[in-house]
Amino acid sequence: MRRGRTFWFWVFVGPFAAGLALFTYVPLLWSVGLSFFDAHNTVTPTRFVGLDNYTAMLRDGAFTGSLRTFLVFTAFIVPVTFALSLALALMVNRVRRARAFFRSVFFLPAACSYVVAALIWKMSLFNGVRFGLANTVLGWFGADPVAWLSTTDPPWYWLVIVTVRLWLQAGFYMILFLAGLQRIDPVLYEAAAVDGARPGWTVLRNITLPQLRGTSVAVALLLVINAFQAFDEFYNLLSNAQGYPPYARPPLVYLYYTALGQGQNLGLGSAGAVLLALIIAIVTVGQARWLRLGRSEADG
Amino acid sequence: MTISRRTLLGAGAGLGAGMLSACGSNTGRGSGGSGGVRLAQWYHQYGEPGTEQAVERYAAAYGKAHVTVQWRPGNYDQQTAAALLTDSGPDVFEVNGPSLDQIQGGQVEDLTALLDGVRDDFNPAVLAPKTYRGKVYGIPQTIDMQMLYYRRSMLRDAGVRAPRTLDELVAAARTLTSSKVKGLFLGNDGGAGVLGGTPLYAAGLSLVTDDGKAGFDDPAAARTLGKLHRLYADKSLLLGAPADWSDPSALLQGLTAMQWSGLWALPQVQKELGDDFGVLPFPADGPAGRPAVPVGAYGAAVSARSRHKEAAKEYVKWLWVERTDDQEDFALGYGFHIPARISLARRAGKLKSGAAADAVRFATEHGHAQPLLWTPAAQAAYQDALSRIIKDGASPEGELRGVVRKVSAELERVRHTS
Numbered sequence: 190m191r192r193g194r195t196f197w198f199w200v201f202v203g204p205f206a207a208g209l210a211l212f213t214y215v216p217l218l219w220s221v222g223l224s225f226f227d228a229h230n231t232v233t234p235t236r237f238v239g240l241d242n243y244t245a246m247l248r249d250g251a252f253t254g255s256l257r258t259f260l261v262f263t264a265f266i267v268p269v270t271f272a273l274s275l276a277l278a279l280m281v282n283r284v285r286r287a288r289a290f291f292r293s294v295f296f297l298p299a300a301c302s303y304v305v306a307a308l309i310w311k312m313s314l315f316n317g318v319r320f321g322l323a324n325t326v327l328g329w330f331g332a333d334p335v336a337w338l339s340t341t342d343p344p345w346y347w348l349v350i351v352t353v354r355l356w357l358q359a360g361f362y363m364i365l366f367l368a369g370l371q372r373i374d375p376v377l378y379e380a381a382a383v384d385g386a387r388p389g390w391t392v393l394r395n396i397t398l399p400q401l402r403g404t405s406v407a408v409a410l411l412l413v414i415n416a417f418q419a420f421d422e423f424y425n426l427l428s429n430a431q432g433y434p435p436y437a438r439p440p441l442v443y444l445y446y447t448a449l450g451q452g453q454n455l456g457l458g459s460a461g462a463v464l465l466a467l468i469i470a471i472v473t474v475g476q477a478r479w480l481r482l483g484r485s486e487a488d489g
Numbered sequence: 490m491t492i493s494r495r496t497l498l499g500a501g502a503g504l505g506a507g508m509l510s511a512c513g514s515n516t517g518r519g520s521g522g523s524g525g526v527r528l529a530q531w532y533h534q535y536g537e538p539g540t541e542q543a544v545e546r547y548a549a550a551y552g553k554a555h556v557t558v559q560w561r562p563g564n565y566d567q568q569t570a571a572a573l574l575t576d577s578g579p580d581v582f583e584v585n586g587p588s589l590d591q592i593q594g595g596q597v598e599d600l601t602a603l604l605d606g607v608r609d610d611f612n613p614a615v616l617a618p619k620t621y622r623g624k625v626y627g628i629p630q631t632i633d634m635q636m637l638y639y640r641r642s643m644l645r646d647a648g649v650r651a652p653r654t655l656d657e658l659v660a661a662a663r664t665l666t667s668s669k670v671k672g673l674f675l676g677n678d679g680g681a682g683v684l685g686g687t688p689l690y691a692a693g694l695s696l697v698t699d700d701g702k703a704g705f706d707d708p709a710a711a712r713t714l715g716k717l718h719r720l721y722a723d724k725s726l727l728l729g730a731p732a733d734w735s736d737p738s739a740l741l742q743g744l745t746a747m748q749w750s751g752l753w754a755l756p757q758v759q760k761e762l763g764d765d766f767g768v769l770p771f772p773a774d775g776p777a778g779r780p781a782v783p784v785g786a787y788g789a790a791v792s793a794r795s796r797h798k799e800a801a802k803e804y805v806k807w808l809w810v811e812r813t814d815d816q817e818d819f820a821l822g823y824g825f826h827i828p829a830r831i832s833l834a835r836r837a838g839k840l841k842s843g844a845a846a847d848a849v850r851f852a853t854e855h856g857h858a859q860p861l862l863w864t865p866a867a868q869a870a871y872q873d874a875l876s877r878i879i880k881d882g883a884s885p886e887g888e889l890r891g892v893v894r895k896v897s898a899e900l901e902r903v904r905h906t907s
Contacts, residue, residue: 229906230594232574250891251873317677317729318744319669333668336728339677341880429733431682434880435873452865453570453590 220459228456242460252461255440256468263416266354270412271405274359278366279397292367299361307425310353311338338426346427346437353422358415362408369404373397406480410473417469420445440465526554526800531572531582533565533787536753537824547808547815554800556581573597573792580795581805583630583787589861592621593906598791598798601625603806610830614852615786618861627788628809629829631820634784634852635683635751637769638737638758643670643746651767655691655716655774662725665746671727674745676734679721681876683734683749684771685783685868688713690857693777696871697860701904703896711885713774714878721879740766752848756825759844768844770851784856786829827852862900870895 219232224242226234246252281291298306314322317336324334337345377396386392398405419439427434433442440461448458532544541560548556559579561568566585572578573596587597601624604611611629619627639651647665652658662672676683686696686705692713695704720726727745732738737754739745741761749771750758758766770780789809791801808815813833820828821839827849828834840849859868874888 229590230570230573230596251869312731315729316731317727318731321729336677339679339728339880429676429678429682430735431676431678431685432869432872434678434681434876436876446869447866449567449570452869453588454866 221463223455224459224463226456228454228459230453230455232455234456238456242456243464245457246461246464251435251438252440252443254435255438255443256465258437259417259419259439262419263413266351266416267409267412269351270355270358270362271408273355274362274408275366275401275405277359277363278370279393281363282367282370292364295363296360298356299358299364301357303357303421304425306353306357307422310349310422311426315349341436344436349426350423350437353426354419357422358412362412365404365408366401369401370397373400406477409480410476413472413476414469417465417472526797528554528556528580528795528797528801528804529559530556530804531559531561531569531579533583534560534562535824540819540823543819543823547812547819551804551807553807554797554804556804573794576794578792578794580797580801581789581791584627584790585785585787587619587626587788587790589621589864589903592626592861593903596793597626598793598795598802599624599626600628600791600802600805603628603802603810607810607830610832612784612786612827612829612831612834612852614784614856614858615829618858619786619788621861627790628805629786629788630809630816631826632784632786632829632834632852633752633826634782634848634856635687635749636782636848636851637747637749637771638740638754639747639767639769640740640743640762640765641767642765647746651769652772654772654778655688655713658772659716659719659723659725662720662747663723666723666725670743671745672725672747673720674727674730674734674739674748675720676749677729678876679726679728679879680717680749681872681879684717684875685872686857686859686863687771687781687783688717688774690781690855691771691778692774693779695857695860696867697862697896697900701862701900703893703900705889706893708886709775709777711889713778714875714889715885716774717875717879718882718885722882752826752852753824755844755848766844768847768851770855780851780855781857782851782855784852784858786858862903864899864903867892867896867899 223232223234225237225239227236227238227241228234277295281288281295284291315337316324317334317339318324319328319334321334321337323337327333327335335345337349340346373396377400378392381392381396382388386395418441420441423437423439424433424442424445427437428442433446444458444461444465446452447461448455452458530544530548532541535541541558544560545558548558569578569582569584570591573591584591584597591597604625608616608625612632615629615632616625619625619629643665644651644661647661649661649664650657652661658673665672689695689705689710692709694707694710698704727739727748730739730744734749735751735754737748737750737758740748740750740758755768770782773779773781789805791798791805795801813830816830817828817833817837820826820833821837825839825845827840828837834840834849839845871892874883874892877883878885878888
């Protein structure tokens with residue numbers, strides 16, 4: 190009987206584990222290996238260069254600049270997305286009628302492709318000519334058209350990037366918060382009401398938010414990782430056939446141009462990817478410890 | 490375990506890609522069994538209707554091997570770069586290169602012998618970047634070039650003559666700009682991408698000198714590039730147009746009075762504007778300056794991983810050296826390119842008059858191809874600096890100092906690689 194269980198365990202888990210090993214862990218380790226070699230246009234390099242790729246990457250102003258930009262971006266986008274999705278969840282949770290309708294409406298953008306959304310934002314909402322939607326609105330007030338994605342002073346491109354990201358992501362995290370909200374025992378609210386707590390801010394601060402702790406921690410973690418992994422909408426909003434401008438360039442986009450495309454410096458690109466992965470790991474672990482992820486509410 | 494939406498999508502995409510590649514693993518390269526040699530030939534996707542059928546027709550007419558044409562939409566350069574690392578790539582492929590790293594890495598075959606006796610008939614400007622230490626690694630197929638298109642009527646109404654110097658271009662763009670129309674369109678990024686080294690050549694400089702040094706370590710470079718910032722600061726540049734510079738729509742829709750675009754746009758511009766347009770090279774700047782236009786050519790190359798290298802070379806020779814009729818058909822029958830063979834360019838009727846003749850003259854007299862030694866890393870550093878000069882008003886001297894340093898290091902690196 191025991192043998193049979195082992196057998197069935199591997200029948201079900203084996204293909205997945207094999208796929209994971211073959212398509213995730215092998216490339217991952219391979220990439221770590223490549224980062225110690227001079228690997229121009231080859232995945233089987235022969236010239237070992239030690240830590241040269243790492244020092245080159247850390248000395249590369251464009252890479253460190255993009256890391257700095259994305260620390261700032263993360264510090265901004267994480268709280269904003271968090272607050273917006275929490276607010277949406279609280280509102281949708283409170284409506285009495287058509288709750289399913291609102292839930293779907295706010296969640297729907299999450300089903301939209303990043304590429305499609307980025308193209309709509311770039312070509313119709315925020316294009317730089319007078320018939321773009323944003324510029325049409327500006328035109329009603331007599332203002333000149335703004336080249337949203339091409340103007341660096343003021344950096345209007347952040348407006349485009351942040352709005353498309355919020356539109357795409359807020360609905361998904363709203364669903365996570367909704368699930369968390371629905372797990373809160375209504376008895377708690379009733380008890381609070383009996384004790385004279387007025388509904389609104391007091392209840393939100395003393396009951397809802399503490400009860401949402403687990404969900405909040407998970408959402409914050411996912412948001413941070415997502416911010417560091419930014420690629421799709423940035424690439425589709427700002428790149429053109431000649432490359433990517435030197436502003437709002439996520440680390441992954443920079444590595445993409447270094448390692449792939451005509452660059453094909455796979456060693457340097459891998460070194461950058463390892464550095465980025467380390468940063469994400471450190472930030473995530475630090476954040477998880479700080480927020481005490483995984484401990485039950487009772488432990489806290 | 491929490492799975493983010495993106496992880497899930499990523500996993501799905503990974504699976505999908507895996508399945509797709511499984512379906513598509515027939516790259517056209519045959520087993521090479523009893524039925525004779527089978528070759529796979531790759532092209533990037535040309536926009537003009539008929540091109541795909543044409544290249545299939547050429548391939549089908551070849552008697553000595555069975556050639557399967559693959560038409561590959563999407564990021565072609567990335568696709569070929571990745572495919573060259575594997576055994577399932579093409580035998581023969583067109584490439585916007587090959588790049589120096591591909592040549593030094595031994596990924597492409599030496600094709601010098603194919604040009605025996607006809608090497609002089611290939612346009613030297615586009616053959617040079619495919620030549621490394623005297624050996625040719627790509628046979629130029631057709632020449633593409635870029636130039637400045639302008640609307641005659643708009644310039645006439647504004648009392649502006651066609652600009653002959655960069656200063657005149659800056660002034661003209663400013664005069665032509667109104668609340669509805671911008672003076673000049675150099676691409677949505679303000680020109681950093683598409684202009685590249687062209688302004689340097691217009692100042693009498695270069696990207697890389699003949700003896701392999703950075704060719705813009707000169708005060709004139711900073712002076713010229715600084716003028717591009719003037720265009721941006723004057724708000725004379727069209728930015729954020731729905732279609733980028735490679736498409737003439739901005740000019741045709743009256744969003745701009747002048748636009749930088751490719752020769753490929755000429756038939757469409759001619760059709761829609763009739764006589765109401767003219768073409769110019771990038772205007773000269775400074776005492777040593779002369780007009781400049783960028784030229785480039787896709788070249789036919791043979792993969793070093795091909796199992797039938799000799800057969801592949803023979804096919805390339807047949808199509809891109811011997812079959813001059815097909816070459817002319819390919820250059821002018823669908824899109825609009827200049828044949829890479831000087832003799833063909835001379836006898837092509839479509840290139841003998843009007844703006845097309847001007848374009849051919851610009852390409853011959855003022856054409857500069859990106860040098861082979863100008864690596865992608867050098868290009869990236871230069872383009873970043875140019876973008877900061879144009880848009881942020883960064884000091885051209887300071888930016889160029891950084892680029893010269895980076896480019897010199899790159900040139901040093903490629904000199905030491907075998």
